[in-house]
Amino acid sequence: MKKTSLILFSLMLVATFALAGCSGNNENKPADTGNSGENAPPAGSNEESIKIQAYMSSFGDDPRETELYKLWKEKMEQHIGKKLDIEWIYVNSDDYPEKIKLTLASGDTPDIMSGVKDAEVMFQFGNQGALLDIAPYLDEYAPNYKKYLESTKFSDKSMYTPEGKMFFFGDGFNNDTGLAGSAYPALYRFDIFEKHNIKIPENWDEFYDAAKRLKELYPDSYPVNAQEWPKFWDATSLSNHTKNDIYWNGQEYVYGPMEESFKEGLMYIRKLYDEKLLDPEFLSQSQDQLQAKVTTGKSFMIPIAWAGWWEKYSVPTEGVEWGAAVNAKNENYGDQWVLGPALLGQTIFPNYGVMISKKTKYPELIIQLLDYQYSPEMVDLMHWGVEGKTYEMVDGKREFINESGEWEELSAFGLGEPWTRQGFVYAPQNYSTDYIKYKKVKFYANGSIEEIRPQEGMGRLDSEKVIPPYEQSPVIRLSKQDEAKKAQVMTAVSTYLDENIYKFLLGERDFSEWDDFKNELANIGDYQSIVDMMNEQLSQ
Structure with missing residues (x-):
């Protein structure tokens, strides 16, 4: 019986190889x-x-x-x-x-x-x-x-x-x-930008100029709005090559909120808020409230969002057409990092x-x-x-x-x-079977609009340079004692950080107090000791 089974199995394999040979030579199959x-x-x-x-x-x-x-x-x-x-x-x-x-x-x-x-x-x-x-x-x-x-x-x-x-x-x-394409581009009211011949922004200066022009055209609007997640400062942190937490910068672990580039991003958002270009409810509104605004001409620009929202924000019967674009960049920091890239x-x-x-x-x-x-x-x-x-x-x-x-x-x-x-x-x-499930959207990149999937549009960026270093960071395996210490310190620090980010953005604190805030944060929790502890692990 065993010999017969092996013979039958061999014949099955021969037949399988024969059928494969007849099926043509298609490397994609x-x-x-x-x-x-x-x-x-x-x-x-x-x-x-x-x-x-x-x-x-x-x-x-x-x-x-x-x-x-x-x-x-x-x-x-x-x-x-x-x-x-x-x-x-x-x-x-x-x-x-x-x-x-x-x-x-x-x-x-x-x-x-x-x-x-x-x-x-x-x-x-x-x-x-x-x-x-x-x-x-x-x-x-x-x-x-x-x-x-x-x-x-x-x-x-x-x-x-x-x-x-x-x-x-x-x-x-x-x-x-070959694409490190992200599913988190910027979203814009393409019909409004086209109607008034406003350039889709590629950097933060152009983003500000577009918001100013839209405010002039629609005084009752707040041209810029933001999602609950990703947050507005996620976009500025990516363009400024930092993060709102401990992160690997390619050489070592650092605490991003203490970097000047992080503060710079917050100051940009505050500028939009002070000039009434940014919806004052951007930190507290629900997704439904945001959707009501972007479908009725109250806001026209979202700096970073999940790409699938463009379809929910568009109202074809009323001519409301949202499209996507690469996130605005900060020319001082080079190519912008992207959120959630697909590693190559x-x-x-x-x-x-x-x-x-x-x-x-x-x-x-x-x-x-x-x-x-x-x-x-x-x-x-x-x-x-x-x-x-x-x-x-x-x-x-x-x-x-x-x-x-x-x-x-x-x-x-x-x-x-x-x-x-x-x-x-x-x-x-x-990855290829993931991004292909997204619907095609009008996407602006490199000076032109094309109907493609959002990841393909984000893939127009230099795929090697847009991946944040922390997406490929060394894994730090701490002892239970050190992990507990990290959790205790960073929970308190993160809570105080978030509270004060809100205050700085909404005008409750002035940026002249930033150094005081840094000292306060260090007193809340010794985050630097955690950073040092993680870097010490790298040498072991």
């Missing part, structure tokens, strides 16, 4: 073969079928009945050359962090487990012997994952213990678009991942299974699906087949909503 060929199945068990238990965090419906799951499982079996009998245990994502800790502490650990957001938990239980150290297996059994590690800044510190052990596969992120290439997020039990009977096979999820063919399958069924080629680029516009067809296949991710989560995410 997910491969039809399961084994990437980069490494052979590991030596070990001679079983034709292996039974494993997977304990997974769930974000929605059970994916096991979808066509995508069945394709995923089929390719996984082809990859390792064995049938998989997987016992799935799905736990709601809200309950998962506590339940996985109890499972790890019990000693009765499933073969594969979703990680938790707190990497320290995984390091803790790994050092206690509950988790497999995967580092010794990487060269032979995890070539795809190793590429992600090698292309991620500071992965040598963030993913390994000081002794060189690694206890989880980090959450992968693949961006092959293949990267690892060090606070999520997948763990393997130290007790598993199949360490090599399971590492191969997890590694295969990082392969180009599996990333394509799990995010794009199948050409002709879920996506098609349009002008040399992939576009989802989505006739309804609401993703029902893709959800039924296993893509889109609900957001339970296929396979052993967290499998790598794919």
Whole structure:
């Protein structure tokens, strides 16, 4: 029976390769073969079928009945050359962090487990012997994952213990678009700007000039407004190359609010407020209140916002047309940083991942299974699906087949909503299939308007220079005692900071008091000791 099964399996593989050869040579199409060929199945068990238990965090419906799951499982079996009998245990994502800790502490650990957001938990239980150290297996059994590690800044510190052990596969992120495009541009009333021949701003001087002109044309308006989040000072901080917290500046950790560039951004906002160019309720209004104003001609400019709001702010039947543009820059600081950029290439997020039990009977096979999820063919399958069924080629680029516009067809296949991710989560995410779900918007960049997706518009910026250094900072793993000290100090400091930012912006404090404020803040909490503590960790 065993010999017959192996012969049949070999014939199935031959047929699969034959069909793949007939399908044409399209590098954008997910491969039809399961084994990437980069490494052979590991030596070990001679079983034709292996039974494993997977304990997974769930974000929605059970994916096991979808066509995508069945394709995923089929390719996984082809990859390792064995049938998989997987016992799935799905736990709601809200309950998962506590339940996985109890499972790890019990000693009765499933073969594969979703990680938790707190990497320290995984390091803790790994050092206690509950988790497999995967580092010794990487060269032979995890070539795809190793590429992600090698292309991620500071992965040598963030993913390994000081002794060189690694206890989880980090959450992968693949961006092959060449764009670090953000989903947080500036938004403008394009119809009003066009009607009065006002230039869409590219820097803060032009932003101010446009606001002044609009105030002249519409005296009852407040031309500039802002969302509850991102906040106005997020835009000025990005353009001024700072942040309203401790951040990595590319060389060391610093406390942004004490930098002159942060104060400079606040002073610019205060100037707009004092001249009645900025809505006085910009710090207190609800999203509904803001939307009522921007759809009725009360405000025309938002310096930074989630790109999807342009559609809600537009009223086509009344000629109200909002569009997007790159965020205003401060010429003194060069290229503006962007909020939430997609890191280029293949990267690892060090606070999520997948763990393997130290007790598993199949360490090599399971590492191969997890590694295969990082392969180009599996990333394509799990995010794009199948050409002709879920996506098609349009002008040399992939576009989802989505006739309804609401993703029902893709959800039924296993893509889109609900957001339970296929396979052993967290499998790598794919940027190209994320931004393509955004609707195209009229976008201004480099002197012209084009109807494109907002990330493509933001991608007109220099993708290497717009990524804030803190988006790729070294991970500082503090002791529990130091982490508690940091939380205590920075909670008090952040609270006092926010209270006084409001006062400076609304005229309750004058900027001549800024030095006094800095001294007050230092007395509230010794933030510099926390900065020093974090920088000391870098040298260890």
